[in-house]
Amino acid sequence: MTAPVLIATVAELRRALEPLRKDGVALVPTMGALHDGHLALVAAARERTRHVAVSIFVNPTQFAPHEDFSSYPRGLEADATKLAAARTTLIFAPPAQEMYPDGFATTVSVKGPATGLESDFRPHFFDGVATIVAKLLIAAAPDYVLFGEKDYQQLLVVKRLVRDLALPVEIIAVPIAREADGLAMSSRNAYLSQAERKVAGQLNLVLKDVVAALQRGADVVQAQSAGVAALKQAGFESVDYVALRDAESLAPVSGLEKPVRLLAAARIGKIRLIDNFPI
Amino acid sequence: MTAPVLIATVAELRRALEPLRKDGVALVPTMGALHDGHLALVAAARERTRHVAVSIFVNPTQFAPHEDFSSYPRGLEADATKLAAARTTLIFAPPAQEMYPDGFATTVSVKGPATGLESDFRPHFFDGVATIVAKLLIAAAPDYVLFGEKDYQQLLVVKRLVRDLALPVEIIAVPIAREADGLAMSSRNAYLSQAERKVAGQLNLVLKDVVAALQRGADVVQAQSAGVAALKQAGFESVDYVALRDAESLAPVSGLEKPVRLLAAARIGKIRLIDNFPI
Numbered sequence: 415m416t417a418p419v420l421i422a423t424v425a426e427l428r429r430a431l432e433p434l435r436k437d438g439v440a441l442v443p444t445m446g447a448l449h450d451g452h453l454a455l456v457a458a459a460r461e462r463t464r465h466v467a468v469s470i471f472v473n474p475t476q477f478a479p480h481e482d483f484s485s486y487p488r489g490l491e492a493d494a495t496k497l498a499a500a501r502t503t504l505i506f507a508p509p510a511q512e513m514y515p516d517g518f519a520t521t522v523s524v525k526g527p528a529t530g531l532e533s534d535f536r537p538h539f540f541d542g543v544a545t546i547v548a549k550l551l552i553a554a555a556p557d558y559v560l561f562g563e564k565d566y567q568q569l570l571v572v573k574r575l576v577r578d579l580a581l582p583v584e585i586i587a588v589p590i591a592r593e594a595d596g597l598a599m600s601s602r603n604a605y606l607s608q609a610e611r612k613v614a615g616q617l618n619l620v621l622k623d624v625v626a627a628l629q630r631g632a633d634v635v636q637a638q639s640a641g642v643a644a645l646k647q648a649g650f651e652s653v654d655y656v657a658l659r660d661a662e663s664l665a666p667v668s669g670l671e672k673p674v675r676l677l678a679a680a681r682i683g684k685i686r687l688i689d690n691f692p693i
Numbered sequence: 694m695t696a697p698v699l700i701a702t703v704a705e706l707r708r709a710l711e712p713l714r715k716d717g718v719a720l721v722p723t724m725g726a727l728h729d730g731h732l733a734l735v736a737a738a739r740e741r742t743r744h745v746a747v748s749i750f751v752n753p754t755q756f757a758p759h760e761d762f763s764s765y766p767r768g769l770e771a772d773a774t775k776l777a778a779a780r781t782t783l784i785f786a787p788p789a790q791e792m793y794p795d796g797f798a799t800t801v802s803v804k805g806p807a808t809g810l811e812s813d814f815r816p817h818f819f820d821g822v823a824t825i826v827a828k829l830l831i832a833a834a835p836d837y838v839l840f841g842e843k844d845y846q847q848l849l850v851v852k853r854l855v856r857d858l859a860l861p862v863e864i865i866a867v868p869i870a871r872e873a874d875g876l877a878m879s880s881r882n883a884y885l886s887q888a889e890r891k892v893a894g895q896l897n898l899v900l901k902d903v904v905a906a907l908q909r910g911a912d913v914v915q916a917q918s919a920g921v922a923a924l925k926q927a928g929f930e931s932v933d934y935v936a937l938r939d940a941e942s943l944a945p946v947s948g949l950e951k952p953v954r955l956l957a958a959a960r961i962g963k964i965r966l967i968d969n970f971p972i
Contacts, residue, residue, distance in 0.1 A: 519805030
């Protein structure tokens, strides 16, 4: 088990990746605080190519001022140990100044799949995501980039970004990694108290019930409302959305004719959880 | 004199450039209707590297609906003949659909040097420029990209874009090519009637007078106003701005302590001309 090389600048990253390119390079963008979901991304990357670069960067531009940027969990040493075990070639962990130097004035913005859902509650989120993902893809120029389906809308935004800018990379989507009770793995789960953790475990179960109801032919609007009510009953303080959407465009749908996705976001205290299921 | 290869898709462009990369590649982005100013960019490119790619794309997103997108001069055959004589390796002339496929939803936006001046009169212009330049640089991945100083604010916007996204390219700025009477070369000059052409020739002369006045110690605000008045007197119907700015940040300045640039935009009939001088 060799420790991955730790890299802090774009210039170093390019130098380090250059001799590895002939074997193919995959990039796994993360914000650190790694869990088994992230390691599943690394494993999926290693199925495709020999060298996996993992970026660890808590991207300030995708957090609103009132959100949890400063308290977002960080722990580079523990992350590096996990990545060594997962046979990661290198870790790119730049300081904020490297990605956003003084006078930084550029925003990459995606409409289309970024419209609605998360954007209704986090208006600057996808601009922040698109800008940093564009920067990471330009910096690492990987053959593959891996994203988890937990952030399903983000995955579609990144797909659109990559297509629109003709970035020469293949996007690999990896299914959601879940805890024993089905809770989608998330770095933010670490914030949950024991009581909140129990409530959190209901999110995926309620969504599964909504999926089952829809498959039995329930009305979409009624099934979504029933999902919201069930989440509140389960102990969520507020529910941002439970929404059935076209799986490709994220446009609202009224039935199951085309591939669809059920997406939800709900809050327990200060913690906001998201999850989704395909139908 | 070999005719340059004519290429219409990003995929073809990448394939064509791949074997040339070992010798270095330069990109000259243009909207066609080539004049000696463009050919000076090609010549400056050839001083640095063997292979020059010229893109010809009248970019719809940098024109407002009331602007001259549909009437912008086009003539691929004449352009190709000039580029063959200038020993261009390839011409990338994609259809609009190739650069903006259905569902295109991504905008690259630069603030900073894009604020004010041209943006006050063409609010969507630099978003269009930044988006297409980012796409072209991602597609061609050149070692050098060349821009003329005639579009001085655009040059600074592109510099900021390249720095902010850490695009691995060196920007080469080429001084303005001018006609015998000093008129900055521009594809839009082709629109000018004989009478308008005479008026147009006054723009550079008035700016030179303002530069001389500033160098003699004239007050900046007064010198700018005198420039506007002189342009109207010379026959320009309206003057968008005559402005002394910091040569790097484009921030307004009140004196000549740091490198500054005098920039102007003025209209004759439907034609809008720009020019600028260093001080």
